[in-house]
Amino acid sequence: MYSPSIERLLTALKKLPGVGAHTAERYIFHWLKSGKREVGELVLALKKLMETVKSCERCWNFSDASPCPICRDAKRDRTTVCVVAEPADLAALERTGAWRGLYHVLRGVIDATEAENLPKLKIKELLARVKTGEGKTKISEVVLALNPDLPGETTMLYLERELKRINPQLIITRLARGLPLGADLRYADDITLGNALSHRITR
Amino acid sequence: MYSPSIERLLTALKKLPGVGAHTAERYIFHWLKSGKREVGELVLALKKLMETVKSCERCWNFSDASPCPICRDAKRDRTTVCVVAEPADLAALERTGAWRGLYHVLRGVIDATEAENLPKLKIKELLARVKTGEGKTKISEVVLALNPDLPGETTMLYLERELKRINPQLIITRLARGLPLGADLRYADDITLGNALSHRITR
Numbered sequence: 001m002y003s004p005s006i007e008r009l010l011t012a013l014k015k016l017p018g019v020g021a022h023t024a025e026r027y028i029f030h031w032l033k034s035g036k037r038e039v040g041e042l043v044l045a046l047k048k049l050m051e052t053v054k055s056c057e058r059c060w061n062f063s064d065a066s067p068c069p070i071c072r073d074a075k076r077d078r079t080t081v082c083v084v085a086e087p088a089d090l091a092a093l094e095r096t097g098a099w100r101g102l103y104h105v106l107r108g109v110i111d112a113t114e115a116e117n118l119p120k121l122k123i124k125e126l127l128a129r130v131k132t133g134e135g136k137t138k139i140s141e142v143v144l145a146l147n148p149d150l151p152g153e154t155t156m157l158y159l160e161r162e163l164k165r166i167n168p169q170l171i172i173t174r175l176a177r178g179l180p181l182g183a184d185l186r187y188a189d190d191i192t193l194g195n196a197l198s199h200r201i202t203r
Numbered sequence: 204m205y206s207p208s209i210e211r212l213l214t215a216l217k218k219l220p221g222v223g224a225h226t227a228e229r230y231i232f233h234w235l236k237s238g239k240r241e242v243g244e245l246v247l248a249l250k251k252l253m254e255t256v257k258s259c260e261r262c263w264n265f266s267d268a269s270p271c272p273i274c275r276d277a278k279r280d281r282t283t284v285c286v287v288a289e290p291a292d293l294a295a296l297e298r299t300g301a302w303r304g305l306y307h308v309l310r311g312v313i314d315a316t317e318a319e320n321l322p323k324l325k326i327k328e329l330l331a332r333v334k335t336g337e338g339k340t341k342i343s344e345v346v347l348a349l350n351p352d353l354p355g356e357t358t359m360l361y362l363e364r365e366l367k368r369i370n371p372q373l374i375i376t377r378l379a380r381g382l383p384l385g386a387d388l389r390y391a392d393d394i395t396l397g398n399a400l401s402h403r404i405t406r
Contacts, residue, residue: 001294003267005255009248015241016230025291027219031249032256032265032290038218039253043246045212046234050242052208053235062235064206087235088228091204 058129060105060122062087070094070103077101078134082143083126083159085109085152093145101143102134109151110158123159130166141171148177261332263308263325265290273297273306280304281337285346286329286362288312288355296348304346307332312349312358326362334369344374351380 002010006028013024031039055061056068063069070076080101084090090103104126108117130139142163146152160172177195179188188196205213209231216227234242258264259271266272273279283304287293293306307329311320333342345366349355363375380398382391391399 001297002290003256003265003271005248005251005267006265009245009252012241012245012248015233015237017233018226018229023221025294026221028252029265029290030218030220031252034218036253038215039249042212042215043249045208045215046242046246046249048208049212049231049234050239053206062206062209062232064208068206086232087205088232091228094204 058134059103060107060125061090061103075100078137079139080141080143081126081129081134081139082145084145085147085155089145101141104129106146106155109146109155111151112154123162126159127162127166130163130170139170141173143173143175145175148175261337262306263310263328264293264306278303281340282342283344283346284329284332284337284342285348287348288350288358292348304344305337309349309358312354313361314354315357326365329362330365330369333366333373342373344376346376346378348378351378 001007009028010021010024013019013027014021019027031042052064053062054064054066056063056071057066058071059068061068061070065072077100081104082093082099082101083104083106084093085106085108087105090105093099093103104122106121106123106126108121110118110121126142130142133139142159144156144159146156156174163170163172176199177192178199179185179192179196183192185193204210212231213224213227216222216230217224222230234245255267256265257267257269259266259274260269261274262271264271264273268275280303284307285296285302285304286307286309287296288309288311290308293308296302296306307325309324309326309329311317311324313321313324329345333345336342345362347359347362349359359377366373366375379402380395381402382388382395382399386395388396
């Protein structure tokens with residue numbers, strides 16, 4: 001229906017998550033209207049990404065340098081490591097400003113429906129970090145900050161067992177469960193409300 | 204929060220319609236996981252688009268050639284022209300296989316809130332086509348296939364007046380209004396149901 005060069009770009013764009021023919025069309029007609037400068041900047045940014053971004057050899061976050069700025073930051077607490085599934089989770093936690101320790105990006109979670117991904121997870125690397133410590137500092141606490149869903153819970157249970165095996169004294173914690181900001185008690189699900197009650201905070 | 208090369212691509216992607224920080228993040232982490240080959244193909248497709256696509260000098264559709272394949276197609280009826288707002292509308296009509304005439308892409312509609320776009324619309328070019336005809340063929344019918352909303356109706360009223368001024372014998376038609384496939388009479392709005400009744404089809 002479209003010209004060959006438009007069809008080619010449609011095919012390339014439809015590989016993106018959540019992008020179908022309609023969204024891809026909208027992007028293409030946006031670029032055709034916006035002109036060469038915007039597309040030029042996008043092409044340069046894509047090339048730069050592929051040339052520059054690497055995995056941090058310690059925390060496995062994506063970064064322009066390895067070790068990444070967080071792992072090199074002398075002001076961060078090297079005795080605590082927060083385990084996340086994806087780089088986007090790390091970014092969300094960093095935005096809160098509430099974490100001053102280090103991170104470890106698993107690059108996914110244990111998922112029974114995608115068993116072939118299991119060897120790609122950076123679990124071995126996490127266990128090695130806990131075993132050897134961060135430079136001269138020993139890791140004393142690992143926060144498991146995975147999503148509270150089935151694959152997340154499965155992964156956290158597995159990690160707890162393996163981490164305890166390496167260091168029985170290691171403190172292993174999880175993110176608090178309770179009511180989110182702006183929640184309405186009446187409409188909260190039973191498990192969330194139960195958690196909020198049993199983990200209630202003394203003031 | 205992210206590395207400079209990721210932030211740069213985030214900025215470039217957020218210019219796309221409907222793309223915010225979260226969608227842009229999802230695209231970037233998809234590319235970082237999928238690797239260089241997929242990004243390479245996307246970069247090539249973007250470059251090819253900018254190098255190749257032009258506006259057809261007759262119908263103003265985007266195409267790799269000017270005149271475009273539709274305008275050059277000798278089997279198409281050169282006495283009828285279907286006016287659409289955007290190339291995506293042309294593509295939708297072509298998919299139906301129900302139109303064998305030519306097209307004219309206005310590249311937008313008359314919109315009171317975006318008055319600066321008015322001179323960019325290909326209205327002058329449409330009137331010139333109706334005046335001079337397609338090669339040796341005179342245009343006898345113009346179908347106004349714009350959306351049945353306020354800017355669409357405004358534009359169609361304006362075009363009707365201007366087209367009649369050039370050729371009082373010209374047949375000007377609009378797309379039929381009525382119930383869409385799968386509609387439920389009970390829940391159809393009054394105007395749609397009224398249209399379906401007054402334009403009822405004799406079998």
